[in-house]
């Protein structure tokens with residue numbers, strides 16, 4: 001990937017896409033093709049085909065997707081399946097037709113079976129039933145990764161896929177109903193602190209174990225894959241360490257300065273009991289995460305306060 005070549009970052013306004021743009025720009029890539037949803041709806045096949053026909057695109061990173069937390073995934077299964085399937089097929093096929101040099105598709109750790117051996121190796125794919133609460137999203141992501149794999153195997157296209165673990169960072173979604181565990185928890189602890197609440201309730205019993213990777217570390221990992229990885233087989237991107245939701249909540253309490261009590265509501269779903277990715281394959285390429293969880297949470301909390309994302313989330317209610 002030469003610095004003057006044209007790189008299309010699909011979904012550049014999102015958390016991952018914006019981190020990828022920061023990574024590319026700081027590495028000297030200025031010829032980026034960036035189109036927001038107003039300029040192109042990636043679920044429209046003709047619009048995507050026209051984009052690839054009219055622009056000379058050399059590389060593609062697909063960070064566009066419909067993304068959400070447990071509640072959004074469970075409630076809007078059809079939307080998560082349909083939109084993610086269509087975004088993936090539209091871009092991957094158009095990129096193939098346009099003969100782009102290399103494409104990276106992003107999936108997620110939720111493509112792996114609900115119960116599987118930890119840490120989860122890439123070979124666990126399709127070895128058991130999925131977590132029911134995000135089946136629609138997972139099936140779309142599995143279809144996308146299989147599409148890159150099969151274009152790679154059948155045609156020798158340099159199409160690859162990466163499966164990141166749970167991510168957090170700047171430009172995360174702090175919306176009251178659609179957010180993931182870290183931004184959702186951060187918002188609720190912040191609101192509890194600023195409104196003087198005595199307790200914060202966390203869904204589940206606190207026992208599920210989760211791995212969290214800072215999005216800037218992910219972006220550096222994806223850059224490594226664009227430079228060094230061409231295999232049709234998908235590859236995990238994680239940090240290799242996990243913690244319980246209870247431990248995360250305690251850390252969040254300290255980072256936000258909330259002084260009340262944490263209550264665990266075991267009547268609410270906590271999601272997959274255990275999920276940590278095996279990172280052997282990507283570590284072999286020389287990449288390592290740099291941001292420790294507490295340091296990352298502190299940085300994101302400062303960013304969120306400065307950019308007033310909590311006020312925007314409250315206004316969205």
Ligand SMILES: NC(=O)c1ccc[n+]([C@@H]2O[C@H](COP(=O)([O-])OP(=O)(O)OC[C@H]3O[C@@H](n4cnc5c(N)ncnc54)[C@H](OP(=O)(O)O)[C@@H]3O)[C@@H](O)[C@H]2O)c1
Pocket residue numbers: 010011012013014015016017036037040041042043062063064065066067087106107108109163164165166167168171172173180
């Ligand atoms: N967040 C995580 O913890 C996590 C973990 C593992 C993997 N991933 C993967 O990383 C990728 C990016 O996730 P993210 O967290 O960065 O999500 P995000 O912040 O919600 O960003 C998604 C991006 O996709 C764009 N988009 C969605 N639908 C579109 C459409 N129809 N047309 C044009 N643009 C569209 C969004 O545009 P708008 O801003 O207009 O909505 C936004 O720029 C996804 O593939 C996800 O599966 C995320």
